[in-house]
Amino acid sequence: xxxxxxxxxxxxxxxxxxxxxxxxxxxxxxxxxxxxxxxxxxxxxxxxxxxxxxxxxxxxxxxxxxxxxxxxxxxxxxxxxxxxxxxxxxxxxxxxxxxxxxxxxxxxxxxxxxxxxxxxxxxxxxxxxxxxxxxxxxxxxxxxxxxxxxxxxxxxxxxxxxxxxxxxxxxxxxxxxxxxxxxxxxxxxxxxxxxxxxxxxxxxxxxxxxxxxxxxxxxxxxxxxxxxxxxxxxxxxxxxxxxxxxxxxxxxxxxxxxxxxxxxxxxxxxxxxxxxxxxxxxxxxxxxxxxxxxxxxxxxxxxxxxxxxxxxxxxxxxxxxxxxxxxxxxxxxxxxxxxxxxxxxxxxxxxxxxxxxxxxxxxxxxxxxxxxxxxxxxxxxxxxxxxxxxxxxxxxxxxxxxxxxxxxxxxxxxxxxxxxxxxxxxxxxxxxxxxxxxxxxxxxxxxxxxxxxxxxxxxxxxxxxxxxxxxxxxxxxxxxxxxxxxxxxxxxxxxxxxxxxxxxxxxxxxxxxxxxxxxxxxxxxxxxxxxxxxxxxxxxxxxxxxxxxxxxxxxxxxxxxxxxxxxxxxxxxxxxxxxxx
DNA sequence: GCCGTTTTCGGCCCGACTGTTTTCAGTCG
Numbered sequence: 001x002x003x004x005x006x007x008x009x010x011x012x013x014x015x016x017x018x019x020x021x022x023x024x025x026x027x028x029x030x031x032x033x034x035x036x037x038x039x040x041x042x043x044x045x046x047x048x049x050x051x052x053x054x055x056x057x058x059x060x061x062x063x064x065x066x067x068x069x070x071x072x073x074x075x076x077x078x079x080x081x082x083x084x085x086x087x088x089x090x091x092x093x094x095x096x097x098x099x100x101x102x103x104x105x106x107x108x109x110x111x112x113x114x115x116x117x118x119x120x121x122x123x124x125x126x127x128x129x130x131x132x133x134x135x136x137x138x139x140x141x142x143x144x145x146x147x148x149x150x151x152x153x154x155x156x157x158x159x160x161x162x163x164x165x166x167x168x169x170x171x172x173x174x175x176x177x178x179x180x181x182x183x184x185x186x187x188x189x190x191x192x193x194x195x196x197x198x199x200x201x202x203x204x205x206x207x208x209x210x211x212x213x214x215x216x217x218x219x220x221x222x223x224x225x226x227x228x229x230x231x232x233x234x235x236x237x238x239x240x241x242x243x244x245x246x247x248x249x250x251x252x253x254x255x256x257x258x259x260x261x262x263x264x265x266x267x268x269x270x271x272x273x274x275x276x277x278x279x280x281x282x283x284x285x286x287x288x289x290x291x292x293x294x295x296x297x298x299x300x301x302x303x304x305x306x307x308x309x310x311x312x313x314x315x316x317x318x319x320x321x322x323x324x325x326x327x328x329x330x331x332x333x334x335x336x337x338x339x340x341x342x343x344x345x346x347x348x349x350x351x352x353x354x355x356x357x358x359x360x361x362x363x364x365x366x367x368x369x370x371x372x373x374x375x376x377x378x379x380x381x382x383x384x385x386x387x388x389x390x391x392x393x394x395x396x397x398x399x400x401x402x403x404x405x406x407x408x409x410x411x412x413x414x415x416x417x418x419x420x421x422x423x424x425x426x427x428x429x430x431x432x433x434x435x436x437x438x439x440x441x442x443x444x445x446x447x448x449x450x451x452x453x454x455x456x457x458x459x460x461x462x463x464x465x466x467x468x469x470x471x472x473x474x475x476x477x478x479x480x481x482x483x484x485x486x487x488x489x490x491x492x493x494x495x496x497x498x499x500x501x502x503x504x505x506x507x508x509x510x511x512x513x514x515x516x517x518x519x520x521x522x523x524x525x526x527x528x529x530x531x532x533x534x535x536x537x538x539x540x541x542x543x544x545x546x547x548x549x550x551x552x553x554x555x556x557x558x559x560x561x562x563x564x565x566x567x568x569x570x571x572x573x574x575x576x577x578x579x580x581x
Numbered sequence: 582g583c584c585g586t587t588t589t590c591g592g593c594c595c596g597a598c599t600g601t602t603t604t605c606a607g608t609c610g
Contacts, residue, residue: 017582025593029582060583098599100608133607137600388595389610427597449610451597 429465447476
């Protein structure tokens with residue numbers, strides 16, 4: 001059993017213990033162990049063999065026993081017992097915003113509610129309000145949470161969808177008879193929110209049924225929705241729907257273009273084709289009947305790639321990320337498509353958490369990975385003291401970390417570790433460390449982590465006050481860092497950008513996937529105002545790179561160039577920028 | 582359940598908010 005699954009099981013055991021009303025510290029030990037295991041870099045079976053699991057801080061003999069069972073036998077008796085004592089649907093109740101273990105326990109034990117559907121019904125029938133600790137408002141909030149969950153159930157974050165899609169593409173490419181294979185759709189366009197995964201392959205007709213069969217019986221498939229001659233739809237174990245289409249190889253570039261979208265982009269491209277006297281669909285170009293076209297179609301060029309299709313229409317190649325009907329056709333006609341930022345443009349980053357706060361990797365591991373990525377520098381920005389839930393650093397711990405960084409920098413002059421902090425912006429807009437301490441950092445990322453239910457005015461004022469602090473270098477996640485089912489806080493980004501421009505601060509891209517319209521616009525406006533952008537990996541485990549890809553995705557859509565982005569600059573330029581504060 | 586010892590058991594990150602209370606429990610980050 002792999003590390004990820006073991007961490008999930010330990011986490012689930014912690015939750016089940018909470019639901020059973022066990023000693024909260026006991027359940028916390030399981031949650032804690034889950035975090036620890038997912039951050040362990042050594043091979044677990046090696047640790048089991050050498051009986052050295054208990055040497056890890058936080059893993060005692062009890063947890064070591066459970067982990068050993070999971071690694072060697074694939075099951076744990078304690079886990080099985082816990083699991084059989086609570087219905088699966090009860091665990092799902094915990095995913096609802098506002099419901100924690102105590103309330104869920106009451107719902108299950110007193111009201112016999114075992115699923116979200118049953119809970120919804122009970123709220124609608126106003127059955128909860130007589131129960132101690134519940135009221136009309138609680139019912140209302142629960143219904144709201146259920147509604148929100150239903151709305152986002154068919155939406156998935158880019159990194160999760162990407163991981164699944166890459167595995168499937170890899171599996172398909174191993175099948176004999178497949179000529180080309182890619183994922184298409186919103187995933188290829190690097191949208192932050194993905195509906196479903198579209199995968200396209202080309203193969204000879206005789207191989208189609210074999211390919212579709214291998215796809216529908218793939219180990220990650222939970223259920224098969226439909227399967228036909230040329231396409232199949234499945235639901236993956238992580239809940240994402242995945243569609244596979246098989247086409248002839250000659251049709252492949254057209255199908256890839258068609259299924260990549262966006263729909264709006266396709267409409268523009270197809271209408272452009274009509275001006276050439278051609279009709280474009282997912283199979284290729286065809287001549288428009290002369291009676292239906294004012295222009296007689298010229299000879300259709302052969303197309304073996306998407307580049308050929310765009311070229312045939314007099315266009316520069318348009319990368320998928322820009323196919324959103326945001327003016328890309330005009331840019332392509334003028335051959336003025338920008339060179340997009342690639343992951344390989346990154347020279348370092350500034351928003352990294354280590355195990356000193358809530359990161360999963362140690363400072364040494366983070367640095368080692370950054371060097372492997374051929375980065376030139378790494379900025380360490382652990383949480384400040386107010387973020388106690390995330391292990392925020394006291395001033396003493398900050399100094400200890402700074403000393404460690406100095407020692408590491410002395411040892412290796414070819415790589416630079418910058419001393420930073422992700423300092424909380426407190427509710428009144430002041431910062432969580434004294435100016436004296438802030439002045440000791442190479443740079444300061446300032447972010448909000450508390451009191452999210454602010455009005456736009458409150459949030460904007462709070463951020464602007466912090467931005468004016470001379471030691472702040474970068475504004476962290478300006479619209480909030482909450483994902484999918486949560487809401488961010490409203491801010492007046494234009495006002496914030498104006499202040500950032502006046503005070504020479506950089507702004508982070510990371511944001512809130514549900515509110516990306518705001519992020520796009522702010523990235524464009526920031527560029528106009530000359531405010532530097534910083535792509536946020538918010539890296540807890542730097543080799544994961546998921547958050548980095550996500551940030552790069554938004555940067556590309558904002559038509560940013562590498563020179564606009566702080567962490568694509570060479571180290572000299574970065575030092576100059578940081579010293580300017 | 583783990584840790585760190587005053588080696589046999591007490592303490593285990595905290596502050597703000599909400600909705601329920603009538604002084605606090607539960608949830609969140």
